[in-house]
Amino acid sequence: xxxxxxxxxxxxxxxxxxxxxxxxxxxxxxxxxxxxxxxxxxxxxxxxxxxxxxxxxxxxxxxxxxxxxxxxxxxxxxxxxxxxxxxxxxxxxxxxxxxxxxxxxxxxxxxxxxxxxxxxxxxxxxxxxxxxxxxxxxxxxxxxxxxxxxxxxxxxxxxxxxxxxxxxxxxxxxxxxxxxxxxxxxxxxxxxxxxxxxxxxxxxxxxxxxxxxxxxxxxxxxxxxxxxxxxxxxxxxxxxx
Amino acid sequence: xxxxxxxxxxxxxxxxxxxxxxxxxxxxxxxxxxxxxxxxxxxxxxxxxxxxxxxxxxxxxxxxxxxxxxxxxxxxxxxxxxxxxxxxxxxxxxxxxxxxxxxxxxxxxxxxxxxxxxxxxxxxxxxxxxxxxxxxxxxxxxxxxxxxxxxxxxxxxxxxxxxxxxxxxxxxxxxxxxxxxxxxxxxxxxxxxxxxxxxxxxxxxxxxxxxxxxxxxxxxxxxxxxxxxxxxxxxxxxxxx
DNA sequence: TCAAAAGTGTTAATAGTACACCCATGG
DNA sequence: CCATGGGTGTACTATTAACACTTTTGA
Numbered sequence: 001x002x003x004x005x006x007x008x009x010x011x012x013x014x015x016x017x018x019x020x021x022x023x024x025x026x027x028x029x030x031x032x033x034x035x036x037x038x039x040x041x042x043x044x045x046x047x048x049x050x051x052x053x054x055x056x057x058x059x060x061x062x063x064x065x066x067x068x069x070x071x072x073x074x075x076x077x078x079x080x081x082x083x084x085x086x087x088x089x090x091x092x093x094x095x096x097x098x099x100x101x102x103x104x105x106x107x108x109x110x111x112x113x114x115x116x117x118x119x120x121x122x123x124x125x126x127x128x129x130x131x132x133x134x135x136x137x138x139x140x141x142x143x144x145x146x147x148x149x150x151x152x153x154x155x156x157x158x159x160x161x162x163x164x165x166x167x168x169x170x171x172x173x174x175x176x177x178x179x180x181x182x183x184x185x186x187x188x189x190x191x192x193x194x195x196x197x198x199x200x201x202x203x204x205x206x207x208x209x210x211x212x213x214x215x216x217x218x219x220x221x222x223x224x225x226x227x228x229x230x231x232x233x234x235x236x237x238x239x240x241x
Numbered sequence: 242x243x244x245x246x247x248x249x250x251x252x253x254x255x256x257x258x259x260x261x262x263x264x265x266x267x268x269x270x271x272x273x274x275x276x277x278x279x280x281x282x283x284x285x286x287x288x289x290x291x292x293x294x295x296x297x298x299x300x301x302x303x304x305x306x307x308x309x310x311x312x313x314x315x316x317x318x319x320x321x322x323x324x325x326x327x328x329x330x331x332x333x334x335x336x337x338x339x340x341x342x343x344x345x346x347x348x349x350x351x352x353x354x355x356x357x358x359x360x361x362x363x364x365x366x367x368x369x370x371x372x373x374x375x376x377x378x379x380x381x382x383x384x385x386x387x388x389x390x391x392x393x394x395x396x397x398x399x400x401x402x403x404x405x406x407x408x409x410x411x412x413x414x415x416x417x418x419x420x421x422x423x424x425x426x427x428x429x430x431x432x433x434x435x436x437x438x439x440x441x442x443x444x445x446x447x448x449x450x451x452x453x454x455x456x457x458x459x460x461x462x463x464x465x466x467x468x469x470x471x472x473x474x475x476x477x478x479x480x481x482x
Numbered sequence: 483t484c485a486a487a488a489g490t491g492t493t494a495a496t497a498g499t500a501c502a503c504c505c506a507t508g509g
Numbered sequence: 510c511c512a513t514g515g516g517t518g519t520a521c522t523a524t525t526a527a528c529a530c531t532t533t534t535g536a
Contacts, residue, residue: 019260021360061328061360085326085362087302119262119302121326175412208499231514232506449526472487473533
């Protein structure tokens with residue numbers, strides 16, 4: 001359900017927000033050949049959750065998602081995509097949220113708006129790991145990157161949401177030019193291939209990959225990158241805007 | 242926003258439903274080589290709209306969509322897919338809904354729940370045209386098929402929703418085995434090709450299409466179909482379950 | 483026997499896979 | 510001068526596209 005509270009969200013009516021509707025964000029980053037996502041931790045409860053938020057009554061849904069993303073990463077202009085709406089009744093379980101609020105010393109009434117049923121719109125986002133600055137929300141104690149391959153136990157159905165986001169990311173990888181949003185401004189072909197291999201969880205052929213990427217006509221070749229390694233220096237590339 | 246009202250929906254609080262959340266359904270059918278969708282008409286207002294509905298407080302989101310589909314077509318086990326959530330503020334315009342209710346002799350108070358802002362989950366559905374029995378909802382005067390290529394003016398952003406559904410249908414056509422849900426139980430290869438050509442709005446090569454479909458291994462060849470035409474009788478096919 | 487439509491075959495073009503080769507680089 | 514990684518070349522294969530040929534059907 002939800003995890004991010006501003007002071008006004010503690011109020012029992014939640015009048016500033018659309019009722020019963022939330023956003024859950026699976027924020028992907030890529031670092032040292034590993035896919036990572038941002039998770040929030042509620043220390044006194046042991047609960048971990050996806051970043052999320054609510055929609056202001058005078059705010060577009062997609063803008064609310066961008067706001068959540070920006071609040072958790074400090075970044076704007078993030079690649080963002082809706083991928084599914086989670087609306088099953090069995091998501092409804094007020095216990096974790098009550099525990100989280102209690103751990104913060106707030107005892108909500110039983111009819112508190114945060115303890116009601118929520119339908120959640122899932123978004124996935126792709127950010128430059130080196131640029132993002134994870135920032136906890138008002139109810140969580142930490143916001144940090146976690147290896148997708150080695151996630152801790154997540155509250156509610158957040159594990160399922162992550163899986164669905166990853167599935168969507170994989171099928172979108174061909175059709176959209178997604179890979180580039182996870183890399184720094186310039187990168188080598190090996191960086192790009194490693195990203196693709198990590199997302200798809202399979203090895204790709206080096207020469208074929210190189211020519212396929214170049215044939216797309218979306219890469220600009222820059223100077224060579226001298227890493228200090230004892231081998232031919234690879235070209236750097238940049239995504240043509 | 243919304244168009245389908247049960248008696249209990251006329252009540253000003255809408256307590257039986259999740260507040261501010263609706264479903265809009267783009268229901269595709271295929272007949273005489275034309276893609277069609279179901280539309281509702283509100284005669285006294287001149288307004289036309291997509292079928293839609295709300296989510297009961299004790300109902301799964303996807304089940305609500307299935308219910309709406311079933312109520313408008315008389316069919317169950319319909320192919321159904323979420324495709325987008327429409328949550329922009331500029332969708333919010335209570336005038337059409339007020340006009341619709343007024344035309345039915347009901348003057349809603351200004352704070353009536355149906356006149357508030359709605360976020361709408363878009364679903365597209367694929368149904369067998371010959372089996373569906375279009376049924377209006379309690380506020381509309383007709384429910385009928387309309388040529389996608391020649392749609393009337395739709396209320397609010399429903400034209401945009403249809404376009405987005407069609408875009409999704411096209412990109413899904415390869416990845417999922419979608420085509421078959423729009424045809425009768427048995428069909429000729431020409432029927433199937435015509436369906437694909439209509440959805441994609443482009444000509445396909447006959448022999449290539451035939452072999453590609455057969456190579457998928459999902460078609461069962463049945464008896465020949467003698468149409469009375471002065472030409473070779475085509476085989477009928479059925480989708481292997 | 484003819485025209486129309488259906489099924490299959492043939493070839494060319496294209497894209498994808500696998501592997502090989504040579505080059506640059508720093509130790 | 511060697512090991513390593515990088516860029517490109519080439520052969521092979523699978524898929525797709527384009528067109529041709531043959532068969533069936535009812536008039």
